[in-house]
Amino acid sequence: MIYLEVPKNLKLVVNQAHQVAKHIFRPISRKYDRAEHDYPKELDMLAALMDGLSAGGGPQGAGVDSLQREEGANGGVRNGGNMTTCLGLTELCWGDVGLALSIPRQGLGNAAIAAVADADQKERFAGVWAAMAITEPGAGSDSANIRTTARLDGDEWVLNGEKIYVTAGSRADAVVVWATLDRNLGRAAIKSFVVSHGTPGMEVVRLDKKLGIRASDTASITFTDCRIPKDNLLGSSDIDTKKGFGGVMQTFDNTRPVVAGMAVGVARAALEHTRKLLEEEGIKVRYKGPLFAKSAVEAELIRMEADWEAGRLLMLKAAWMADNGIPNSTEASMSKAKAARVGNRITLRCVELCGTLGYSEAELIEKWARDSKILDIFEGTQQIQLLIVARSLLGKRSSELR
Amino acid sequence: MGSSLRVLNRIADSPFVERLGLEDRAQKLVYEGAKRAAETAARAAKRFSSKRTDDRPRSSKKFDLSLTEEQQLMRDTLRRFADDVMQPAARGADDRSSTPDGFLEAFSELGAIAMSVPEVLGGAAEQVSAVSQMLIVEDLARGDMGLAYAVLSPLSFVNALVHWGSDEQQARLLPSLLEGESGAATVAVMEPHPLFDPGALRTAAKRRGSDYELNGEKSMVALADRARWFLVAAEVPKVGPRFFLVERDAEGVETRDEPAMGLRSASLGRLKLDKVRVGPEALLGGEAALKAEGKAAYDDGMNRARIAWGAMALGTAQALLDYVIPYCNERLAFGEPISHRQAVAFMVADIGIELESMRMLVYRAAGRIDAGLKCRREAYLARTLCSEKAMEIGTNGVQLLGGAGFIKDHPVELWYRQLRSIGVMDGNLLL
Numbered sequence: 005m006i007y008l009e010v011p012k013n014l015k016l017v018v019n020q021a022h023q024v025a026k027h028i029f030r031p032i033s034r035k036y037d038r039a040e041h042d043y044p045k046e047l048d049m050l051a052a053l054m055d056g057l058s059a060g061g062g063p064q065g066a067g068v069d070s071l072q073r074e075e076g077a078n079g080g081v082r083n084g085g086n087m088t089t090c091l092g093l094t095e096l097c098w099g100d101v102g103l104a105l106s107i108p109r110q111g112l113g114n115a116a117i118a119a120v121a122d123a124d125q126k127e128r129f130a131g132v133w134a135a136m137a138i139t140e141p142g143a144g145s146d147s148a149n150i151r152t153t154a155r156l157d158g159d160e161w162v163l164n165g166e167k168i169y170v171t172a173g174s175r176a177d178a179v180v181v182w183a184t185l186d187r188n189l190g191r192a193a194i195k196s197f198v199v200s201h202g203t204p205g206m207e208v209v210r211l212d213k214k215l216g217i218r219a220s221d222t223a224s225i226t227f228t229d230c231r232i233p234k235d236n237l238l239g240s241s242d243i244d245t246k247k248g249f250g251g252v253m254q255t256f257d258n259t260r261p262v263v264a265g266m267a268v269g270v271a272r273a274a275l276e277h278t279r280k281l282l283e284e285e286g287i288k289v290r291y292k293g294p295l296f297a298k299s300a301v302e303a304e305l306i307r308m309e310a311d312w313e314a315g316r317l318l319m320l321k322a323a324w325m326a327d328n329g330i331p332n333s334t335e336a337s338m339s340k341a342k343a344a345r346v347g348n349r350i351t352l353r354c355v356e357l358c359g360t361l362g363y364s365e366a367e368l369i370e371k372w373a374r375d376s377k378i379l380d381i382f383e384g385t386q387q388i389q390l391l392i393v394a395r396s397l398l399g400k401r402s403s404e405l406r
Numbered sequence: 407m408g409s410s411l412r413v414l415n416r417i418a419d420s421p422f423v424e425r426l427g428l429e430d431r432a433q434k435l436v437y438e439g440a441k442r443a444a445e446t447a448a449r450a451a452k453r454f455s456s457k458r459t460d461d462r463p464r465s466s467k468k469f470d471l472s473l474t475e476e477q478q479l480m481r482d483t484l485r486r487f488a489d490d491v492m493q494p495a496a497r498g499a500d501d502r503s504s505t506p507d508g509f510l511e512a513f514s515e516l517g518a519i520a521m522s523v524p525e526v527l528g529g530a531a532e533q534v535s536a537v538s539q540m541l542i543v544e545d546l547a548r549g550d551m552g553l554a555y556a557v558l559s560p561l562s563f564v565n566a567l568v569h570w571g572s573d574e575q576q577a578r579l580l581p582s583l584l585e586g587e588s589g590a591a592t593v594a595v596m597e598p599h600p601l602f603d604p605g606a607l608r609t610a611a612k613r614r615g616s617d618y619e620l621n622g623e624k625s626m627v628a629l630a631d632r633a634r635w636f637l638v639a640a641e642v643p644k645v646g647p648r649f650f651l652v653e654r655d656a657e658g659v660e661t662r663d664e665p666a667m668g669l670r671s672a673s674l675g676r677l678k679l680d681k682v683r684v685g686p687e688a689l690l691g692g693e694a695a696l697k698a699e700g701k702a703a704y705d706d707g708m709n710r711a712r713i714a715w716g717a718m719a720l721g722t723a724q725a726l727l728d729y730v731i732p733y734c735n736e737r738l739a740f741g742e743p744i745s746h747r748q749a750v751a752f753m754v755a756d757i758g759i760e761l762e763s764m765r766m767l768v769y770r771a772a773g774r775i776d777a778g779l780k781c782r783r784e785a786y787l788a789r790t791l792c793s794e795k796a797m798e799i800g801t802n803g804v805q806l807l808g809g810a811g812f813i814k815d816h817p818v819e820l821w822y823r824q825l826r827s828i829g830v831m832d833g834n835l836l837l
Contacts, residue, residue: 005470005472005473005474005537005776006470006471006472006473006537006769006772006773006776007467007468007469007470007773007776007777008469008470008471008766008769008770008773009469009770009773009774009777009779010469011467011468011469012467080468081468081469081470081472082468083468083469087469291782291783291786291787292605292782292786293603293605293606294601294602294603294832295790295793296601297601297603306786306787306790307790307794309787310767310787310788310790310791311763311791313766313767313770313784313787313791314763314764314766314767314791315763317763317766317767317770318759318762318763318766320469321471321762321766324469324470324471335762338758338759338762341755341759342759342760342763387748387752390748390751390752390755390756391748391751391752391755393755393758393759394745394748394751394752394754394755395751397727397731397754397755397758398731398734398735398745398751398754399731399735400745400746400751404743404746405745405746405748405751406746
């Protein structure tokens with residue numbers, strides 16, 4: 005039965021996340037935008053808070069480790085961990101995207117562990133804060149082209165290479181690293197490995213200064229004959245050239261709707277605040293009458309809201325599919341493509357609509373317009389999402405539509 | 407919960423905590439505080455949910471995109487009708503600017519009208535559903551938007567009677583409409599001037615004793631040449647816009663053809679009302695419609711119109727997407743399918759993304775009606791998005807075919823013309 009509202013039982017977790025965003029993130033948002041690379045000590049409290057929330061009987065599965073493909077819901081529709089996480093991150097990013105990315109134990113590496121690890125590994129890595137390291141100086145969107153290598157030597161993997169743009173790369177406890185077992189075998193040979201900070205041969209060599217999400221650390225990490233236990237490889241070590249990327253790529257089906265949710269959150273922050281500032285100037289939004297008979301600013305607010313709702317609903321659709329065991333690669337990419345591009349467009353337009361107030365550091369709007377840009381880039385750029393959607397609609401392989 | 411978090415955050419931010427090395431203890435405090443807050447919230451939620459009596463089906467409480475069995479059945483039927491009957495007839499009907507003979511009858515045999523009327527009123531529906539109606543519109547528009555407009559006009563008339571008609575009006579008109587005996591019926595809301603607003607009508611229904619006198623002009627009315635009944639929207643002075651049931655035979659009713667850029671196969675026409683006198687029984691909903699109830703019905707009708715035209719956009723855009731995919735895969739240029747080029751493939755991807763965007767907004771607005779929620783904002787946003795994206799999809803469809811898209815050998819030029827209507831039409835169809 006078609007019903008596209010957030011269910012009541014999830015409103016509780018949404019509200020909790022909103023309170024965190026409002027009372028913890030917003031008051032320190034500007035502080036850590038200015039103090040790039042300072043560790044937000046408030047986040048340790050937040051980690052304790054989040055653990056407390058779930059221990060206190062709050063809704064289960066609001067974190068990235070609940071991002072798992074459900075095995076077909078028996079007996080009716082599920083609104084589960086994927087939807088909860090998307091909605092939670094939406095609220096947290098309404099508060100601050102950079103801080104949301106810095107919550108201990110909520111890294112993208114944790115999502116990868118949840119998606120690919122076996123039962124034993126899930127137990128071993130429980131409570132570990134894991135970042136995700138894919139991009140290299142010579143390989144970004146073409147992640148099949150990575151050069152970091154893993155070579156088995158006795159009971160250990162030996163890693164060599166350099167990773168860049170690792171979100172939470174210096175603060176996390178561990179990093180999930182993509183490396184190839186054999187460069188000649190293409191994407192099928194790419195596996196993911198959990199490497200703990202402090203492992204000899206692993207070194208954080210640089211922290212980037214960025215356009216936005218400055219509260220989040222973005223690290224470059226080198227691996228020089230870095231030795232890790234054999235069973236820190238996630239999934240199977242078999243090189244199945246038919247299955248190809250399958251293992252490592254399936255994380256994205258779960259994390260892309262979450263990034264869509266992040267864009268939905270920051271865009272809503274900008275829209276709400278812009279409306280508030282404009283209301284003080286006597287501008288009201290009314291959902292009646294012809295769009296073109298309205299003032300340009302009122303019409304623009306409505307257009308942005310329509311686009312924003314589209315991103316939000318596509319995110320919920322992709323999460324709903326994952327929760328109900330329906331393959332969602334295409335829909336996950338659609339949701340990220342739409343939500344991230346309108347999120348960026350909306351935040352930038354809000355700066356413009358609010359004039360110097362929007363452009364000034366006196367308000368957070370200019371910051372949201374900087375923060376939103378990364379959401380159309382990481383976890384697959386806009387162009388990569390379009391490629392995935394196009395290949396799916398047109399029935400093309402990556403060798404045909406390149 | 408907010409106030410406790412504010413307190414906890416003040417602790418976290420305190421330079422004292424740090425200086426005194428109390429982070430561990432403060433963290434423990436935050437943990438316990440949060441745990442307590444969550445327990446309280448969980449208890450409150452439990453109380454709230456057990457107190458509420460469950461008056462709606464359980465499934466409606468969850469986010470859900472699945473169709474009911476009945477909706478799926480209707481969808482399968484209408485898709486076949488769209489493929490086998492509508493698509494082959496679309497081009498000829500557009501050329502002749504007329505709904506083909508027998509087409510309305512063929513449609514009524516599918517039972518879609520009976521399925522829209524509740525059993526108590528002589529129909530076959532267990533429950534009327536805006537979502538079911540919206541799906542009918544989407545599936546028919548996949549066949550052809552113009553022909554869909556033709557068959558949906560009598561259905562819209564029936565819907566209005568079911569939703570807002572008085573007992574007397576339902577008893578008088580529904581039986582013959584259900585049996586297809588009373589001839590066609592249609593809806594006339596739109597008026598021929600720029601910046602038309604269904605909330606500010608120029609057509610007036612002035613009171614003359616207990617009667618009304620209607621004056622004005624209606625535009626883009628489907629089946630204008632053959633409809634026996636018109637549902638006319640008119641402004642009652644000092645009351646507001648209301649619907650009237652006007653018979654073709656009434657004195658002062660005049661129609662003439664009004665062929666347009668698209669939707670031509672719906673036999674479009676102007677309806678002129680020149681001092682048309684109707685009795686009190688013509689006011690939809692009867693005497694009660696003069697009060698707030700009538701305003702609510704009219705507003706509801708405008709929401710339903712917006713969702714219906716959004717669903718029209720979905721169906722036609724889906725047909726377009728289904729057509730350009732094989733075309734771009736088969737058409738060769740520079741020695742390979744044009745779909746191997748990102749410039750082409752990304753346009754196809756964007757059609758897919760914006761189509762799904764429109765679908766989510768339209769479905770959501772309809773779902774809210776069935777759930778008993780307000781939907782003015784949602785219907786307005788759906789219309790706003792569809793107005794823009796439907797035309798974008800239409801023009802990109804022609805672009806993808808290039809010169810071939812511009813000639814009538816392919817249906818994309820027809821869809822281009824049809825999709826232009828989405829930004830124009832605001833009224834004349836009702837779920």
